[in-house]
Amino acid sequence: MSRLPSAPELHCSRYRFREHPVSDSIAAYLNLTGAGVPGIAPSLDTLARLQRGHIQAIPFENLNPLAGLPVSLEIPALVKKVTERRGGYCFEHNTLYRHALATLGFQATPLLARVRMTAPPDVVTPRTHMLLLVEIDGERFISDTGFGKMTPTAPLRLVADTVQHTPHGRYRLASLGDEWRLEAEVDGDWLHLYVFDLRPAYPVDFEMSNWYVSTHPVSHFTRDLIAVRTVDEGRHVLHNTRYSFQPSELPAERRELVSGEQIAQVLEDTFGLAASDVPGLAAKLDGIARRPA
Template sequence: MFPLTFAENAVSIDAYLDLLGVRPGAAPSLDALARLQRAHIQAIPFENLNPLAGLNVSLEIPALLEKFAARRGGYCFEHNTLYRHALALLGFETTALLARVRMTAAPDAVTPRTHMLLLVDVEGERMMSDTGFGKMTPTAPLRLVPDLVQDTPHGRYRLVRLGDEWRLEAEAGGEWLHLYVFDPRPAYPADFDMSNWYVSTNPVSHFTRDLIAVRTVDDGRHVLHNARYSFQGPGRPGIRRDLASGDEIAQVLETTFDLAAGRVPGLAAKLDAIARRQAAA
């Protein structure tokens, strides 16, 4: 997963920290992990413009750095691959996992393992750390402790033990939403390559059919799902509006989400189709 030479690694960690605008301490710590996770999520938007436009999604570190530095974001495999690479270079002990997404799934449905997350062992504790779950991404590491309600800058979460598995839940409107289920067995580059290819090319994947973009800021999250824009923040009234055209969607991507949407080949036609589809619904 880390194919770069030592010299290239030094360059990549500097480029990554410059992108985040943070410099953690010299030694791995819980505080450094929390600072890196929140900075990553707020610096790099979540988006699926490449699979939506039918373009390749690379998990190579140089390609990820180049993409993110060019005002682009990505989804879980891109975010957490680069995040894990940086953590390893900074001395953190990490384990990469795959999870089954439960949001919007029927209770009895068996979903595929299509989400990447990390376990991080630091200061004698095992933490779950994730930078790529869209509008429900925890903005702080979570202790791997069953049923403990844990506050983050953008909401409350808990981990529920299910035998050998764990379920991540988020509080929303007084209820606990089931986000995803994982077990602590490590996954490997070949596993992520397979899952990444599946979600970025399969015509039934929502990443190839629907537009999803999330930009996290201090007081909430900007969310774009197809032609519907919303802003959600703890203790703040929500904002929601429908966008009327592909051009308006592109403008919101460029301004509100700071994404270079105009540079994505084939995207404009997809945005036009999404606007027409939502208008007809």
């Protein structure tokens, strides 16, 4: 499998999530995602192209927290990271994505969600996922670029009990009083992904949640390797030593990786990630490869 092409470097002025967007960064971002040029109208078609372009250009990965490195949510750091063959997880993806949407004239409200995908029904999970509520011509959509292998690759209308088709699967939203639950169809069943309400979240909320998921010893992002690259034909997924490719309509292809060096090679060649540039990562990958099966 071919390596993703590297994108041009970008140097831009300092930016914080709460400040006015910096136009210089958007040129590099739109070039990377292939979603258009500044000045395009904030329409549903534009939103759909930008969301899918972002997801397919920027892999989901947790190399920084796994290697014990900080995760910055500053826009210059995020742009520099993704243009140097890196990706990130939800806070990085959706912070950068929101910045692009705001610059292009979209009304995008950041929200926090409780992940339910692997949680028992009676366990209350923390708000550790970021997503966006986007309003276009009076209609509201959920737009998310950072939920790993289950990320919707199209905006979803905020309507209950309606199956919505995307290029990579079917989704629906369930209304739970003041909350909503996102669900995805997997092998004929509906998997609960996350629960959220429509209260806007603020930079301090994301700083707190980002710090927790990137540093807490019980966070799976500090313990396990996770990487996802979405392409037209399906998704490449790496969880520790287990690599798989899930085509849209066919059974998944799977194989087990046996060494840290092999894991790093797959990260480089299949996921297009500059794994060799991450300090301390090689030792972590060696340790993952040596874990008992």
